[in-house]
Amino acid sequence: MPEAPFSRGAQHPPTAAPLATAAAAGPSGLLASLAPLLAEWLPRQRWFAGKGRPVTGFALVCATELLPWATSGSTPGLLHLLIRAQQPEPPGHRHGFGCGHRRGAAASDCYQILLGVRPTLPPPLAPALVGRPSGGPLDGQAVYEALSDPRLTTLLLERLRMPGRLGPLRFVREPSSAIPAALTPRLMTAEQSNSSVVYGDTFVLKLFRRVSPGTNPDLELPLALARTGCSRVPAPAAWFEAEPPAEGTAGPRPEPFTLGVLQPFLTGSRDGWQLALDTLAARGDFTDAARALGRATAEVHLAMARALPTAVLRRPQIEHLAATMSERLDSAAAAVPALQPYRAALHGAYGDLAALGRAGRTWAAQRIHGDLHLGQALLTWDGGGREGGGRWSLIDFEGEPSRPLAERRRPQPPVRDIAGMLRSFDYAAAVGRHERPQEWAGRTRAAYCAGYADASGTDPRDEPELLRAHETDKAVYEVLYEARHRPDWLPVPMTAIRRLANAHD
Ligand SMILES: Nc1ncnc2c1ncn2[C@@H]1O[C@H](COP(=O)(O)OP(=O)(O)O)[C@@H](O)[C@H]1O
Ligand SMILES: O=P(O)(O)O[C@H]1O[C@H](CO)[C@@H](O[C@H]2O[C@H](CO)[C@@H](O)[C@H](O)[C@H]2O)[C@H](O)[C@H]1O
Numbered sequence: 015m016p017e018a019p020f021s022r023g024a025q026h027p028p029t030a031a032p033l034a035t036a037a038a039a040g041p042s043g044l045l046a047s048l049a050p051l052l053a054e055w056l057p058r059q060r061w062f063a064g065k066g067r068p069v070t071g072f073a074l075v076c077a078t079e080l081l082p083w084a085t086s087g088s089t090p091g092l093l094h095l096l097i098r099a100q101q102p103e104p105p106g107h108r109h110g111f112g113c114g115h116r117r118g119a120a121a122s123d124c125y126q127i128l129l130g131v132r133p134t135l136p137p138p139l140a141p142a143l144v145g146r147p148s149g150g151p152l153d154g155q156a157v158y159e160a161l162s163d164p165r166l167t168t169l170l171l172e173r174l175r176m177p178g179r180l181g182p183l184r185f186v187r188e189p190s191s192a193i194p195a196a197l198t199p200r201l202m203t204a205e206q207s208n209s210s211v212v213y214g215d216t217f218v219l220k221l222f223r224r225v226s227p228g229t230n231p232d233l234e235l236p237l238a239l240a241r242t243g244c245s246r247v248p249a250p251a252a253w254f255e256a257e258p259p260a261e262g263t264a265g266p267r268p269e270p271f272t273l274g275v276l277q278p279f280l281t282g283s284r285d286g287w288q289l290a291l292d293t294l295a296a297r298g299d300f301t302d303a304a305r306a307l308g309r310a311t312a313e314v315h316l317a318m319a320r321a322l323p324t325a326v327l328r329r330p331q332i333e334h335l336a337a338t339m340s341e342r343l344d345s346a347a348a349a350v351p352a353l354q355p356y357r358a359a360l361h362g363a364y365g366d367l368a369a370l371g372r373a374g375r376t377w378a379a380q381r382i383h384g385d386l387h388l389g390q391a392l393l394t395w396d397g398g399g400r401e402g403g404g405r406w407s408l409i410d411f412e413g414e415p416s417r418p419l420a421e422r423r424r425p426q427p428p429v430r431d432i433a434g435m436l437r438s439f440d441y442a443a444a445v446g447r448h449e450r451p452q453e454w455a456g457r458t459r460a461a462y463c464a465g466y467a468d469a470s471g472t473d474p475r476d477e478p479e480l481l482r483a484h485e486t487d488k489a490v491y492e493v494l495y496e497a498r499h500r501p502d503w504l505p506v507p508m509t510a511i512r513r514l515a516n517a518h519d
Contacts, residue, residue, distance in 0.1 A: 043149070043150040043151060044074070044077060044150050044151050044152065045072060045073075045074045045097075046149070046150060047147035047148065047149045047150025047151070047152060047153065048072075048095075048129075048147055048150070048152070048157070049071075049072050050145075051144050051145035051146075051147060051157065052069075052072060052097065052099075052127070052144070053069050053072075054145070055144045055145065056069065056099060056125065056127075057069060059223075060205060060206065060207075061206065061207055061208055061209065061223035061224070062099075062125075062223075063123055063224050063415070063416070064099060064101045064104075064121065064123060065498065065499075066104075066498070067101045067102055067104060067121075068101065068102070069099050069100065069101055070100045070101060070102070071099075071100040072097050072098065072099055072100065073097070073098040073100070073122070074095070074096075074097055074098075075096035075097060075098060075124055075256075075258045076095070076096050076181070076182045076256060076258045076259070077093065077094070077095050077096075078093070078094040078095075078180060078181040078182060078183050079091070079092075079093055079094075080092040080093070080094050080128075080169065080170075080173070080180065080183075081166070081169055083131035083132070083152075083155065084133070085133060085155075086133055087133070088132065088133075088134075088136075089132075090130045090131060090132045090160075090163055090165055090166055091130070091131035091132070092128065092129070092130060092131070092160055092166045092169060092170075093128070093129045093130075093131060093152075093160075094126075094127075094128055094183065095126070095127045095128070095129065096124055096125070096126055096127075096225065096256060096258060096271065097124070097125055097127055098122045098123065098124050098125075099122065099123055099125060100121075100122045101121050101122070101123075102121070103121045104121070104349070123224050124224065124225050124226060124271070125223055125224055125225070126221060126222060126223055126225050126271075126273055126274075128159070128160035128161060128166070128170075128221070129144065129157050129158065129159070129160055130142070130157070130158045130159070130160040130162075130163045130166050131152060131155050131156070131157055131158075132155065132156050132158070133154075133155060133156065134156060135156040135158060139158055139162055139163060141162070142158040142159040142162035142163070143156060143157075143158045144157045144158055144159060145157060161201050161209055161211060161221070162201055164198070164199050164200075167199035167201070167211045167213075167219075168196075168199055170211070170219065170274075171193070171195075171197065171199065171213055171217075171219070171276075172195070173185050173254070174187065174193065174219070174252040174253075174254065174274075174276050175187065175193045175195065175252070177252075182256045182257050182258050182259070183254055183255070183256055183273070184254060184255050184256075184257060184270070185252070185253075185254045186252060186253050186254065186255070187251070187252040188237075188249070188250060188251055188252060191249075191251035191252065193217065193251055193252060193276070194214075194216070197213035197214030197216055197217065198213070198214050199211050199212070199213050199214075200212050202218075207223070207412075207415050208220055208221060208222050208223050208412075209221045209223060212279055213276075213279070215279055215281045216278070216279055216281075217251060217276050217277065217278060217279055218276070218277060218278075218279040219274055219275070219276045220232070220274060220275050220277070221273065221274040222272060222273060222274065222412075224415065225256075225271045225272070225273060226271065226418075226419045227268035227269040227270070227271055227419075228269045228270075228271075228272075228419045228420070228423070229269070229270070229272055230272035230275075230412060230419070231381075231384065231411050231412055231413055231419075231422055231423055232272075232275060232410060232411045232412040233250055233253050233272050233275050234411075234423070235247070235318065235322075235381060235383075235411040236248065236249060236250050236275075236277065236411060237249070237250050238318070238321040238322055238381075239314065239317050239318065239321060241321065242317050242320055242321045243317075244313065244314065244317035244321075246310055246313055246314050246317075246406070246407050246408055247314065247407060247408055247409070247411070248277040248278045248279075248280060248407060248409065249277065249278065250275050250276065250277050251276045251277060251278065252275075252276040253272065253273075253274060253275045253276065254273050254274050255270040255271060255272050255273055256270060256271045256273055257270045258271065280392050280394050280407060281394075282394065282395060283392040283393060283394040283395075283407070284392065284393050285388065285389050285390075285391065285392050285393075286303075286307065286388035286389065286390075286391035286392070286393065286406075286438075287387070287388040287389040287438070287442065289303065289388075289393055290303075290388055290438075290439070290442040290446065290458075291442060291445065291446045294442060294443070294446030294447070294448055294454070295446065300454075300458050300461075301457055301458060301460075301461035302461070303393070303404075304439070304458045304459075304461040304462040304465065305461040305462065305464055305465035305468070306404075306406055306465060307391055307406050307435070307462060307465065308461065308462040308463060308464065308465025308466035308467075308468070308469070309465040309466070309468055309469040310391070310405075310406035310407070310408065310465075311386070311408070311431060311432065311435065311462075311465075311466055312465070312466045312467075312468075312469035312470035312472075313469055314383070314408050315380070315382065315428045315431070315470065316469070316470060318380055318381045318382065319378075319380040319381075319428075321381075322380065322381040322425075323380075323381075323425060324378060324379065324380040324425055325378075325379040325380070325425040326376050326377070326378060326379070327371075327376060327377045327378070327379050327427065328371070328376050329371045329372060329374070330371075331371075331379075332367060332368060332370065332371025332375070332376075332377070333368050333371050333372070335367065336364040336365070336367045336368035336371070336483065337364075337368070339364045339367075339483060339486070339487045339490075340361055340364045342487065342490060342491070343357060343360055343361065343364070343486075343487075343490050344357070346490050346491070346493055346494045349494060349497065350493050350494060350497045350504075352493070352504070352508060353490070353493055353511065356511050356512065356514075356515040359514075359515035359516070360486050360490070360511070360514065360515055363479075363482050363483045363486045363514065364483055364486070364487075366479045366482075366483070367479055367480065367483040370479055370480075377427050377477075377480065378427070378428075379424075379425035379426050379427050380425050380426070380428060381423070381425055381426075382425075382426050382427075382428050382430055382431045383408060383411055383413070383431045383434075384411065384412070384413030384414060384417075384422050384426070384430070384431070385410070385412065385413050385414045385415070385434060386408070386431040386432075386434040386435050386438075387434050387435060387437070387438035387441075388435070388438040388439075388441075388442060389438075390408055390409055390410045391406050391407070391408055391409075392406070392407045392408075392409060393405070393406055394407065414491065416495075427480065427484070429474050429477065429480050429481055429484050430484050430488075432462075432463070432466060432474045432481070432484075433481060433484035433485040433487075433488050434488055435462060436455075436459045436462070436463075436481075436485060437485060437488045437489060437492065437507075437510065439454075439455045439458040439459050439462070440455045440506075440510055441506055442455075442458075443455040443458075444505075444506045444509065445503075445506065452513075463475050482514065482517070485510075485514065486514050489507045489510045489511050489514060490507075490511070492506070492507035492510075493507045493508060493511060
């Protein structure tokens, strides 16, 4: 790939040395010096998607100096990087559960990395050290995870408060949003697919880690929902994106990459997963909360159908949907042999769906959340009785992170989200060790579906084939997800796989 531009950002503060060395070394010198450190550091990050496969090389997409670094003193520098990590393709990678590259091709995911640069690292930042490059423009400097440094995360907020361009980066602010200065930042420590910084318990900035060209649905959907007046989703206040140069000489310029979104922080909220586990531990009732969550889901679906394009799935699309689910099952079974004994029965669920399409059945499709589960629902206590003392909001509209962006942005049947949430009740009953997990999950799913019907007039249980095919597809996805990320949890979706397979015998 051609040399990526090394964009110079902010003006040098008086204490900063001019970047003569950086400019002279150029971006390839920078990458060469960082590559050995990143090869060691990147695979250890929670958000690194290519775990278990060697990193065979890096390519720099773009580098932007957000704050110049000094060769002495304590002023940190801030370097923004988009870097492709080259890896062999994962096994069982074919349709939709991977990163979208052709079979047999080397996979290369693009990651957003923010590096702090200081001559010496103060002790509180020691755990954030990435390493000290030898050679290149950062020779001998301490290079570290910038999001751990409040001085640098404060600078990011300042950038978002003042819209404008900086090299390939573009900072945008929603005109109606008021973002105060000097909010104290803290990096969230929750297990995440991305990274988030909370500012003064007022805003949260989510920085996408694995990025691709095109607007991320986690910006697109909340923005569209906010503009229709839907208050179930925190409205983006500001965001930033990159417009990197075209890769190769003749290629078209890629669409901008969405890099981060700032949205209001729902102070004091609790996520549905924790709430369900606490309720299970206390042997309490979750059905009122589930019914309210069903209503909230339906409201968000109705608003998305109003705000964004919809479609009708007819025979060809339904057959294609069933075929895609079948291919995903085969691909997952190739990677996780425990699925093999259930393949034939599970394929039956997809066959039933295709048969309905052939018989002339149609379904509405629209933009959906795409990865709805209890962890994506936040309950904020409002003291009132409207939803049993709390109000549900939905977050994280990225969709299933492993699916290609184009696929995640396509209209789909809303039952996909409902199936995701139903699978989550099953997870909660298992992880919360209810003595009769199926009974608890059954009660909770009935309440959720009833709540959905209250608000939308459509009860998902009235379309059993459609629902079962989507629950099966989700459980198959979860088997692969757990095998890759949390092998100890594999029995949870495998129990559902056995049940779904038996239901079809
Ligand atoms: N607007 C918000 N208000 C309060 N907490 C939030 C908000 N957005 C996210 N969170 C918290 O951050 C966690 C991670 O956010 P999420 O968008 O799911 O990130 P990821 O895609 O990295 O998993 C959530 O589980 C939730 O606890
Ligand atoms: O939250 P993410 O967007 O990162 O979603 C991924 O991770 C989820 C786990 O954190 C995973 O969800 C699965 O486990 C949940 C319990 O931890 C459970 O409630 C969900 O039903 C189950 O799917 C999700 O699938 C994955 O995409």
